[in-house]
Amino acid sequence: MIRRLVLCGAVLIVFATCVAADGILIPGPPERPIPDVPYFTIKYHHVDVAIRDQVATTKIDQVFVNEASREVEATYLFPLPPGSVVRDFAVEADGQRMETQLLEADEAQRIYEDIMRRRRDPALFQYAGNNTYRARIYPIPAGGERRIEITYSELLTQDAGVVQYTYPLSTERFSHELVRETVVNCTIASSDPIASVYSPSHDISLSREGRRDAKVSYEENNTRPDRDLQLYYTVSQDAVGMHLLTHKERGEDGFFMLLAAPSLDMTTDPLPKNVVFVLDRSGSMSGEKIVQARDALTFCVNQLGREDSFEVITFSDHVRSLGDSLQEASPDRVRAARDFIRNIEAAGSTDINSAMELAMERRSEGRPNYIVTLTDGLPTAGVTDLEKILSNVKELREEVDASTRVFVFGVGYDVDTHFLDRMSLDNGGVAAYVRPEESIEAKVSSFYSKISRPMLTDIGVHFDGITTFDLLPRELPDLFYGSQIVALGRYDKRTTGACTVTLSGQTPEGSASFEVETNFPERDISREYIPPLWAARKVGWLLDEIRLNGEKKELVDEIVRLGTEYGILTEYTSFLATEQGELTEDAVARRLTGPGGAMGPAGPLATERMGGYAISQRDNAQAMQKAESVAAQNMYQDAEGNWQRVGNIRNIGQRGFIQQGEQWVDSRLRVGSEEELEPGLRVQAFSEAHFQLSRAFPALNAQLSVAEDMLVLINGHVVQIGAEGDTTLTADQLRMLELPAGDEVGQIPTRPESRLGVGLLDYFGTMLAGVSGGIQKYFG
Numbered sequence: 001m002i003r004r005l006v007l008c009g010a011v012l013i014v015f016a017t018c019v020a021a022d023g024i025l026i027p028g029p030p031e032r033p034i035p036d037v038p039y040f041t042i043k044y045h046h047v048d049v050a051i052r053d054q055v056a057t058t059k060i061d062q063v064f065v066n067e068a069s070r071e072v073e074a075t076y077l078f079p080l081p082p083g084s085v086v087r088d089f090a091v092e093a094d095g096q097r098m099e100t101q102l103l104e105a106d107e108a109q110r111i112y113e114d115i116m117r118r119r120r121d122p123a124l125f126q127y128a129g130n131n132t133y134r135a136r137i138y139p140i141p142a143g144g145e146r147r148i149e150i151t152y153s154e155l156l157t158q159d160a161g162v163v164q165y166t167y168p169l170s171t172e173r174f175s176h177e178l179v180r181e182t183v184v185n186c187t188i189a190s191s192d193p194i195a196s197v198y199s200p201s202h203d204i205s206l207s208r209e210g211r212r213d214a215k216v217s218y219e220e221n222n223t224r225p226d227r228d229l230q231l232y233y234t235v236s237q238d239a240v241g242m243h244l245l246t247h248k249e250r251g252e253d254g255f256f257m258l259l260a261a262p263s264l265d266m267t268t269d270p271l272p273k274n275v276v277f278v279l280d281r282s283g284s285m286s287g288e289k290i291v292q293a294r295d296a297l298t299f300c301v302n303q304l305g306r307e308d309s310f311e312v313i314t315f316s317d318h319v320r321s322l323g324d325s326l327q328e329a330s331p332d333r334v335r336a337a338r339d340f341i342r343n344i345e346a347a348g349s350t351d352i353n354s355a356m357e358l359a360m361e362r363r364s365e366g367r368p369n370y371i372v373t374l375t376d377g378l379p380t381a382g383v384t385d386l387e388k389i390l391s392n393v394k395e396l397r398e399e400v401d402a403s404t405r406v407f408v409f410g411v412g413y414d415v416d417t418h419f420l421d422r423m424s425l426d427n428g429g430v431a432a433y434v435r436p437e438e439s440i441e442a443k444v445s446s447f448y449s450k451i452s453r454p455m456l457t458d459i460g461v462h463f464d465g466i467t468t469f470d471l472l473p474r475e476l477p478d479l480f481y482g483s484q485i486v487a488l489g490r491y492d493k494r495t496t497g498a499c500t501v502t503l504s505g506q507t508p509e510g511s512a513s514f515e516v517e518t519n520f521p522e523r524d525i526s527r528e529y530i531p532p533l534w535a536a537r538k539v540g541w542l543l544d545e546i547r548l549n550g551e552k553k554e555l556v557d558e559i560v561r562l563g564t565e566y567g568i569l570t571e572y573t574s575f576l577a578t579e580q581g582e583l584t585e586d587a588v589a590r591r592l593t594g595p596g597g598a599m600g601p602a603g604p605l606a607t608e609r610m611g612g613y614a615i616s617q618r619d620n621a622q623a624m625q626k627a628e629s630v631a632a633q634n635m636y637q638d639a640e641g642n643w644q645r646v647g648n649i650r651n652i653g654q655r656g657f658i659q660q661g662e663q664w665v666d667s668r669l670r671v672g673s674e675e676e677l678e679p680g681l682r683v684q685a686f687s688e689a690h691f692q693l694s695r696a697f698p699a700l701n702a703q704l705s706v707a708e709d710m711l712v713l714i715n716g717h718v719v720q721i722g723a724e725g726d727t728t729l730t731a732d733q734l735r736m737l738e739l740p741a742g743d744e745v746g747q748i749p750t751r752p753e754s755r756l757g758v759g760l761l762d763y764f765g766t767m768l769a770g771v772s773g774g775i776q777k778y779f780g
Helices: 105-119 120-129 290-303 332-340 352-361 388-399 417-425 438-449 530-549 553-566 569-576 584-592 612-625 688-696 697-706 733-734
Strands: 015-016 020-024 024-027 043-052 055-065 072-080 086-093 096-098 100-103 133-138 146-154 162-167 183-187 194-198 205-210 215-222 229-235 240-247 254-262 272-278 309-315 319-321 371-375 405-411 431-434 454-463 468-472 485-491 497-507 510-518 635-637 643-645 647-652 655-660 661-668 681-683 712-714 717-722
Touching: 015 162, 020 468, 072 086, 072 105, 072 146, 086 100, 086 133, 096 133, 100 105, 105 133, 120 697, 133 146, 162 697, 183 229, 194 215, 194 240, 215 229, 229 240, 229 254, 240 497, 240 510, 240 530, 254 454, 272 290, 272 352, 290 309, 290 332, 290 371, 290 438, 309 332, 309 352, 319 352, 352 371, 352 388, 352 454, 371 438, 388 417, 388 733, 405 417, 417 431, 431 438, 454 485, 468 530, 485 530, 530 553, 553 569, 553 655, 569 733, 681 688, 688 697, 697 712
Parallel strands: 015 072, 043 183, 272 309, 272 371, 371 405, 405 431, 661 712, 681 717
Antiparallel strands: 015 020, 024 072, 043 055, 055 146, 072 133, 086 096, 086 146, 100 133, 162 229, 183 215, 194 229, 205 215, 240 254, 254 485, 309 319, 454 497, 468 485, 497 510, 635 643, 647 655, 655 661, 712 717
16 A cells, blocks of 8 residues: 655554554654655555454554655654553554653644644644654655554443444545555454444445354555544344444434344244246347346355245246246255256347236245346336336235335346336335446345345334434345344434334244334434434435436425535535535526536436436435445446545535535535625634634534634534634633633643544544645654
């Protein structure tokens, strides 16, 4: 991994514990001014974490290259979050252990403030008020390398069966070039069975080897890691482990996240199931398509359990089936199915209605029924009216088993996404699309592996005594061994306190329910990632409503409101991403009626049905509805299926910040009125007043780190930070902002342990950690 640091020397901050891992490598002062010192380079960044019963040992391995033309001395700074319990902190440079010194918070604060004044970079605000380890590093010769290895241990806290670990990977501020390689590997071993393993920040790879062990990995190449790797795991002795995470501001409706996962006891038999495979063998499926489809279907039948029943149906202008009814998945019948699949040839037109009617007949009661359909085009034979086909399938579903789930794969760009989406959504399933350059076999096989071992179906959830609303997904999916449910919702501010959450459904033994005693608090300002994740899911659902059922003003208004408040990019809020940072209601109107915007014209394409853009539009909405992490925040898929990131929207906790020219504006400031953007207080960047805000209101530090030119809302007051303004804050100004005035102002306040890393827990991309970092002025 190579990272170029924006330093005249280099800065590398290695954070520990809940918010620390990468540190700041600061060059010593030069003997004489040097006009332009090259950037530092980090050759690689490898992290290995071992968690055993809440004790986490983190090992970091990095190599720094001094690309300057002179030898550079360096100081290594490692901020510790408040309340962290770190042991055995050790720094080695080229195999030699360095002496470390623990700086108290006030001394560390002065160092960070001095760096910010010299560098005129606000990024270090997020570390203000933290105790910090310091180590002197031997001089690095010109063109030379220095290998830095960090090892530390920490005790992770457990709250109602939920254990949290954080490793900062934020490098956006201090990496001039893309990072070539970032690798994090984490092993978890627990005396109690592990239920869920979840990251709200990144899309992780997870493997389970038993009930008490898990392996997590994350790898990025040629990117700028811009948020902390946040990891939760839950422990439970129950057959279904359930845990509730909440966030609530006082006096407002709350947010919650429900995690549910089955015990990973592989000796437990999964629910026997019925699976009907329906394959389009029309002429358009000829060539590589039909070859891959046959391979995918073969994989699926090979995964059937002996207690399962199945059928294989193919269709063109007429329908064929393996048998006359559902068949047991005995070795002989599976072998016959493979022979049947091997002989499938593509020819003829497309009668999907007759195929789906036959599939609906091949079901039975008393077990889960799944229909997996693969097609590449529109119906051209038999019933061709799309609404009639949808109506037929839905009516037949209700006749035998209303819980039947229909999963549809659309192949290529000639499919009607609205038609296939509605066929799946109306019948309890989901649709997926395979682009021309993608592998049918890989996509279908990956999906089927996830649903091959059902544990609980027909799931419902009840919250006793608590009024909840806007639960997403609206219909909970079936729960499979090795999978988990991540549901997000809201709860009424008038109903808080103790609650019994009941999850009910069907198991191999019949109806069953699982309970957990939990609490919906009156106030809980931790876990700031929950509201934006919920908002992303709600926006995704609203977009699908418009896409499938037409545009309505109230739906558009809600998308614009949520998108603006949380900084979520959509076709209806693409004004947020314009080059000049337009932030007016007129801009919204233009996006709805005319071309432009990062994701394309909003109005006409909101009903696009076919082609690459239609698939991307659908995938964008679905990605939001399934959001479990903020990794995809403000990313969108273009017409070719490539994921793009928008750089001028940032999310810090629950706040969005939108770039308007050179200035960043708090999204909570209402758009469209210049008067409302008029600041009540102007503060000169990097003046004493700027640092007074940080010291007096540490919860602001994450926001203050966004930029040196910004408009931020503080307790209802618009504050401008920029080139001009007050250089000190008076007692009256502090009172206006409802900040503590008096002797406390300017002091570093004590923060409770539960607020681990206020100003550091930046889940959305403005933290520095992991790093590399850049200070162009030498630290003296």
